[in-house]
Ligand SMILES: Nc1ncnc2c1ncn2[C@@H]1O[C@H](COP(=O)(O)OP(=O)(O)O)[C@@H](O)[C@H]1O
C-alpha cells in the first residue's frame with residue numbers, strides 16, 4: 001500500500017508535466033488545427049536558458065520568472081515571424097514548419113550547450129517528506145504543486161478575463177471574432193506565447209528528474225501526445241486529466257507489471273495512443289469534429 | 294437626410310470570381326435600408342464588402358470616412374455591428390459570453406450592466422438561458438442572440454443578413470418588431486438583407502433589388518412595393 005501511494009504521487013508529478021505539455025499542444029491545436037511538434041524542443045531550449053542563468057549565479061526563482069517571460073515572448077515572436085507567413089498554407093505545410101523548428105532548436109541547443117547531460121537543480125528541499133509510514137519525494141510534491149497552481153491560474157485567466165474569453169472565441173470562430181472586433185492574429189500569437197510559457201515551466205520541472213540535454217523532451221512529448229489523445233485534442237481539461245492519468249498509469253505499470261519495467265514504458269504511451277484512436281478517436285472528453293466537405 | 298453609409302461602384306470578388314459588378318447603395322442616418330434579391334444575387338457579399346471580409350474595389354464611406362480596405366476588426370470598432378449569415382454565434386460559449394464578446398470592441402465599458410439589461414429587456418428568453426451554451430439554443434433563439442450580441446456594441450449601424458431564414462413566421466415577426474424598436478428608440482441605422490421582400494419592404498424606408506451582382510431597381514421602399522416586376526417575382530401577388 002505504501003509503495004502504491006508513493007508510485008501514485010510520483011506518477012502525478014510526471015503526469016503534471018505531461019499534462020502541461022499536452023495542454024500547450026491542445027491550445028495551439030484548437031486555435032489553428034496545427035500540432036506543434038516543436039513544443040517539446042521549445043521547452044527544452046527554455047530550460048537551457050534557465051540553466052545558463054543559474055550558472056551565472058541567478059537565484060532560482062529569478063531565473064524561473066525570467067525564463068518564463070522569455071519563453072512567452074519567444075513563442076509570440078515565433079508565431080508572428082515564422083508561422084504567420086505560412087498561415088494560409090495547407091495544414092501539412094505548417095506541420096512541416098513546426099518539424100523544422102524542432103530540428104533547429106535541437107541542433108542549436110546541441111551547438112550552444114553540447115549534448116553532454118547536465119544536472120538541473122530542483123528548487124524544493126531535499127529531505128524526504130514523511131506522512132505516516134509513506135515517504136514522498138519533495139520534488140514530486142513540488143512539481144504537483146507548481147503544475148496545479150499554473151493550471152488553476154490558466155483556468156482563471158481563460159474563464160474570467162475578457163482577454164481569455166477573446167482567446168477562446170478566436171480559436172472557435174475566427175470570422176465571427178473579427179466581426180466583434182477581436183484581433184484574431186494577435187490572439188493566435190498570444191496562444192503560442194502561453195503555450196511556450198507552459199512548456200518552459202514543464203521543462204524546468206522535469207529537468208531535475210531526467211537531466212538536461214537537447215533530446216530530453218522527445219520522450220516527454222510522446223507522453224504528452226498520448227495524454228492529449230486520451231483526453232481529447234479538442235478538450236483542454238481533458239488533455240490535463242489525460243496527462244495525470246498517463247503519468248499514474250505509466251508509473252504503476254512500470255512498478256507492478258514485471259515485464260514492462262522501465263524499458264517498455266514508452267511503448268505503453270504509444271499503446272495508449274493507438275488504443276484510444278481505435279476505440280474513441282475523439283478522446284475521453286473530446287468532441288467529434290464534423291467537417292463539411 | 295445625410296447618408297451614414299455610402300457604397301459607390303463597389304465590386305467584390307472571391308479569388309477570380311467577381312460577384313458584385315459596381316454596386317451603389319446607401320443607408321441614411323437613422324434609416325433602414327433593405328437589399329433584396331434571390332439566392333446567389335450577392336446580398337451577403339454586399340454586407341461582407343462593408344465589413345472588409347472580401348476583396349473589393351470602389352468606395353465605401355462610413356460617417357464620411359473611407360472604410361474600404363480596412364481590417365474587419367477595425368470596422369467593427371467604428372460601430373458597425375454585423376449579425377452575419379449563419380448568425381456567427383460562438384456555439385461553444387454561453388449566451389452571456391456571446392453578449393460579452395459583442396461589447397468587446399467598445400471603448401467605454403462602464404455601463405455594461407445597463408446594456409445587458411437592455412438586451413434582456415428586448416429578448417427576455419436570453420436572460421433565462423444566459424448560462425446555456427449558444428449551440429443548444431433553437432434557431433430562432435440563436436438569431437435573437439445574434440441581434441442581441443450586435444446590440445452590445447452600441448452600434449451606429451446594424452447589418453442583418455436574412456434574419457428570417459428558416460424561422461417560424463411568429464418568431465420572424467417578433468424579430469422584425471424588435472429591429473423596428475431598436476431603430477426608432479435608439480436611432481440605430483439598419484442595413485437589412487432579405488429574401489422575404491414583403492416583410493423587409495414594410496420595415497425599410499429605402500430599398501435595393503440586386504440581380505446577379507448588379508442593382509436592378511433602387512428607390513424608396515414604398516415605391517418598390519408598388520413596382521409590378523417586384524410584386525410578381527418577389528411578393529407573389
Ligand atoms: N466564399 C465564397 N467563395 C466563392 N464564391 C462565393 C463565396 N460566397 C459566395 N459566393 C458566390 O457569390 C455569389 C453571391 O453569393 P452571396 O453573396 O452569398 O448571395 P446571396 O447572399 O444573395 O444569396 C454566388 O454565386 C455564390 O456562389
Ligand SMILES: [Mg+2]
Pocket residue numbers: 336337338378455
Ligand atoms: Mg446570403
